[in-house]
Amino acid sequence: MGKIKYGLPTLLAIGFWMDATSATVLELPAWERNYTGTIAGKPVNVNITRFGNSLNGYYCYEPCNQHKAVIVLRGSLQDKEVHLEERVKALSGYWNAEISSSEIKGEWTSADKKRHFPVALIYYKPKNSPDIVLVTNTNDAGGYDPSKEIDCGNTPAISAIKLYRDGKLIQTLDTASVGTCSPFMPQWGDVNFDGYPDLSIVTELLAGPDAPVQTWLYDPAKQRYVDAPASYQEITSPEIDAEHKQIVSYWRGGCCSHGVNVYRWKGKTIELIDRGESYFQPV
Template sequence: MTLKCLTGWVAGLNIALAPMSWASMASAETADTSHEAVVWSASYRGEIAGRAVKLELWRLDGAVGGSYCYEPCHRPGATLDLEGSASGQLTETPMSGAGDPRPSGRWALAALPGMAPPRLQGQWQSMDGKRRWPVQLLRQPPAFSHRLHYELRLLMNQKLRSLADCGEHTDLQVSAIQVYEQGRLKQSLPTDAVGSCWRVQPRWVDANFDGWPDLTQALDLPAGPNIAHRTWIYDPGTQKLVLGPQSLQDISSPAFDGKARRIYSEWRASCCSHGLDIYAWKPAGPERVERAESHMLPVRKGGKLMACYQVPAYAQGHVRWPGGLYERGGELSLAQEPSADWCDADPAATMGQNQVQVLAVPRPGQPPRVLKVYGASYRKVDTPQGARYCPDIAVFDADARKVVRVLMSENAERDCETDKPAGTAP
């Protein structure tokens, strides 16, 4: 997992989440969940060997993991994985490189406590021990207007000594999140989270955008990526975490954008059906304000006819189409050049999904503006085999930079229908 991805999960305050994996829950259903495990995550910044670094670190019981990068972090090879134990002994491994990368260094830190420490101190050394550098990193403040000094622990069915115990097929079952304040149990939040070490860890978010930290946890990983979550809202009046409204619980894989004050959910219905829902927080809870679903954009380039898969994305509070067809200065152009990665379908085989959508150039903070939409239908054609109903599709001609209509009747046996389909042109 890249640092960028991990940072998106680490919202602040003594809690953690890291790369995802799944394991069978067969043995977890009857397992004892009485073991109380410390859990937290935090962001750190500082220097190693005179170079600025950013670090994301998490702890679950005795397991510790994370990643760090030498700034600027977007450079290839800048980010390294970290794994080890709460004793403070960590090993780093480059994220890039062919095959199985070898460890590149060791960290020796002070033992990690039950809450994320304000400072990480210790030593970095190369694997051969010839190079050594001091580690001095400061914890970064969480991105909330208000702070809670809570320590979280999970009631789960296994003990973890180090990250080595968090293999791909590690089954964990969590029955409750224990909330401690100044060493005393403040709340016990019932839950039913099942999965790997990375899956069951809760994270702090501002779900209702009031500046107070709220708590969310992934419950399990179904066949698709639509992951159910349980989310608790902090009530400043009672100073407790309370279960959020059902409309919030119903959002799968929720992500929270505090700047735009939007919750968004990227979902998948099948291999070729993706979508995006965007919610605003209303007095009764989240209310959906935007929705977009994937479709196929027929394109012709160099005489080749293809269908390009259009998947909506989230940006600055609104739907965006990264590979969309845009009108700029009176001319049409694709945001991305057609390639085999996303334009490998046959338009005749995707008739139910074909659509040419012409968009205005997106404006920051504004929803997408659709200028024109061209659909697909069938037309009756006389062929040597008799009357057939052939696909009549709108196509963006990338060479001529205009939308044209193409009647796909050359291969009538393959592309055309014997019976009249719905939506057939007269």
């Protein structure tokens, strides 16, 4: 198969261990989508994340960089219906809409339920993206309770990511990712600049920008995802600089020093090519 068949996934599913001793697994759908469209005829940009039947997100009226207020969304997905509450400090409205693989269409209602406006949003699936499903399995000995909302005291750990195509499991990637107040979402990006999307997930959130990340590179010859080299796995909070084909990592060393490292690929390994550091004397 050529590279055209490998793009971003359309859906994620997360599995949560309900009991570590009995090893009962819940596999729950999960995805992150960016929608564009209108509410009451006004253009908006909407970001929604799904974990199981829970939805969280935010939106802003375009142009977003000129509007400081970000409207927070929270609610649920039941069958093909979206039910959301939105807040700007206080409750500001409700959404009741139908969702498909590419659209959200329905109605916005004001908090006092006196005003009603249409919601029409579109999700643009990446061109030539396959129908891939991700499933993450969690083994949470900390006591995650799936009957309750995910929050800072009830966050599942992710132990594996399963990749599906057309309902068929094609690969399982083991991991150990523990979020603080919500699970970390697997992220796609071409980290080695070979034209194929690679997969990464934050494994834990430490103080400062130094978050460890686990990464798998897509191998077109094997048509599978393989572990990135140790030289890349050791980079914390890597950011892709596609224009210069390099990886940038911001870091913090204690209370007073911070800096940035710049890396570039050399063959199948990645090397540090530049480094900047700043140090402030504590007062």
